[in-house]
Amino acid sequence: MGEKLTRTQQKNLERLGGVNPAEAPIPRRQFLTQVGVGAAAVGAAAGVGVAITDPWGMKGVEPPPPVRLKDYSVALAPSRPSLVVVRATPPDRSAFDSPDAEYAAREEQALTMVRSAMQEMGGVEQFIQKGDVVVIKPNVAFDKNPDLGATSQPDTVSAVVKLCFAAGARKVIVCDNPINNPESCFFKTRVGDAAQRAGATLMLPKSSYFEPLYVGGETIKDTWSMFYAPFKEATKVIGISPVKDHNLCKATICLKNWYGLLGNPRNQFHQDIHGIISDFAKMMKPTLVIADGRKLLMRNGPTGGSLNDVKQSDAIVVGTDHVAVDSWCVSKLLEKQRHEILYLDKAIDRGLASDWRPQWTREITVT
């Protein structure tokens, strides 16, 4: 420090005790930490950079890893039927003084019917154990009154929810991805209310609930977006479906019901409707399917819209194999030629399921 200092500068120097801190050497500690931390930061940044480099820009467009659906099916004792048709005389409308009373009676009846069917197959415990998380997939595709037969009956849904809880289920999730507005569908079909009153959790399709699902089928060769969130914790899956006509594929029952889990643009599958429906036999192995044949939509499917299209009937069909249940319903309830329904044949030909057989089928009547 050869240069001359001004008066003020000199005073400053004195105040500091004669040492100019600006000229003191850097302490070794400080040098080491600063250089060390700096180098580490540069190194880390470079490391992160290298780790996420994507020279072809392909990582950014990679879809998340596909999920797969578990096999939810249960094996029944060979002596038990795998398909049970329960019949009961429908309650007479005029015998009740309020719609609520009639509804309660119908719900009571649905509960008895489903329970007796399961009894035939070895009891509810065969299907639902303590601690199970059950996903129930009704068909609430349309914003319609349940009497029009285009959607699952609320009483059947609540009956099944109650049965699950009675058997010790921890949680029951009711979910569907309808065609019409989800809130109004669950509201108008009364399925939402019935399920919630029975204690189930409703899951409406939010866009974040969809994930790519690996199917590996004939029409969905690898993956398709699916309403997967409910299945994350599921241990059992039950499908509850109406029995109805469909213009393009001829019948909507249990197998077609899984269509409601697909994400958009699912409309494209109409270009190969039978292929996609038969793929469901590969995609989904349900614990149980229930075809509610008490109200049959015979014409103008799948939306219906007129009571004239609905036929009152008396059967609920419960089974472990959706193809067998559909096959039974088509010929015995919908009065159609069994081989009109190409997707059933397709699924059977592909070895994914089997047709119904008298020896595995039992028909019972309850009161």
Place this chain on the structure above:
Amino acid sequence: MVKIRRAYEALALGLFLFFLLITDLRFLKGWPVSWFLEASPLVAVATALTTHTIYRNLFWGLVILGITMMLGRVWCNWMCPFGILHHLFGNIGNRRNTKQMIEVNRYRRIYAIKYYILAAMIAMAALWIVPALYNAPGKIAEAYDEAALARAAEGDSVTTFSQVFGLSSWMIGLGLVALGGYAVLRALGIFGPGRLARVPISGALLGVIVLGLGIGIVRAGVPETLSAVGDGLGRSVEASRRGNSTLQIGLLDPIALTVRSMTTSVLPSVDKATEGVYTETREYWFAWVVGLIFLGFLVANWFIPRFFCRAVCPLGALLGVFSRFSLWRIDRDPVRCTDCDLCLKSCEGASDPHTDLRKSECFVCFNCIEDCPHDALQFRFLPRKASEVTGPALNRRSLMLAGVFGVLFFPMARLSGGVKKNFDRRVIRPPGSVAEDEFLRRCIKCDQCIRVCPTNVLQPALFEAGIEGLWTPIMISKMGWCELNCTLCSQVCPTGAIRELSIAEKLGVGPFEAQGPIKTGTAFYNRGRCLPWAMDVECVVCEEVCPTSPKAIFTRNVEVTDRWGGTLELKRPFIDPEKCIGCGICEHECPVKDDPAVYVTAIGETRDKERSLLLSLVEDPSLADQLMA
């Protein structure tokens, strides 16, 4: 007092936001969610001008008007959610010291703009008065002649209107024209004779008119004239009602503006950030424009406090006009007052409490009373008239120009023909909407219908419905569809632009069987894009989702030779226009997404006979039978 006011503000804003949030299919359970819209006096007054009726709950606006006539503009600082938002925003952005605050809260001339806006909008809403007055003499004569003929049937001799009024109508007419011209010239300041000339000139003109009237009435008979005038005026108003006014107050009415901005811009943005408002995200056509305007008004508070309320708000202007009757107001005790101007520090309305109060500008916030160190201000019953500025400070010439602008704007806007000859195929109004002309006289662009629509199909129009129809609801079927069993929009519309409907009426069932379902438009196929028509590919998603019974879309099986010479069995879709209700779900679900192969346009909508498509529906044979029976 100020504490009580704050509690009211919190309550009002809270209630408004609560109503806004529950305007959703999931929570809407008979709550009066449109209350704030119905309570806006501007909505009540303006729709009464255009429709000559008070719809459903709009009397609430008159209640608020009544309160204003007692207490002044309490609405603006105690109840108006937009006002309260401005209050909040102004406080957040405030970096001024006391002195600057006092300066910024002084009255400025630009605060009169709102009255000109109001004048222009009211002129548009009340334009029917011009043709009604213009045609009135003719209609009165008509009424008189009819009555005279009826009297003749009882034996009197027939005297026609022109016989008895021949001379006097000339006198009245010339007198009126001269008087009107004179008044206009004076208002514009072009022709300003001295004080002395003013009285004799107007006196002479008035004399001519009165004389003419007198002669006519005496010759025609007093009771006969009176009934003919009443009758004729009524007829004239009725005849000019249609097609002669438009409702534009919603552009700036604070409640409509807030509900609209919240619906199409703020709530969807909140949802985008949190995924917490809707089950499915909503998207709105040009939402950012609405959002920017809203934000712009809020940010303006940082430069001029309560800029919107003080300078723009037509509702504030209306209340300002009516507040002149109010019995209570802030009064200054000139003896106690030391002219420190501290009362201006947080004056919300810029109403000059430090001198003679500008009553029409005061928001009755009571801040000045709180801020006065000498207790010189009070809220008093019937204070001295001399210490107030009763009416708004207006420039007559500007006011007239604003009115003239309003009067001219409407015909200019209508001339495009968008309402009649050249109506747009995209203007598909929600079910229950009244015919387009009436719609434009009722819709306040509050977008409450858009808020409640569960499928996102309702969208704020840009210029599809002409400049008059800015932000009115239209259905864009690519965004959603009209849910078959839903009439929510008709339930929340505060003004009856969408009439309240029952499901039965919408579907045309039960008692509405004969009238048939409400159609919002008709679907058409673009066979050049439809898969089974153009590309030999199976599809008919449209047919599947069509919700009517029987379905409006039907299919025909065809066998075609495919490209390779093989045969192919295909279902090809067709529309049955009689069954199609224009709900748009086919368009929404069609896999040809960008320009769907089936699309809905407005033609065939049942709200206006002139837009019907099918003869069979206009001349319904069953209706004819009923009429014959």
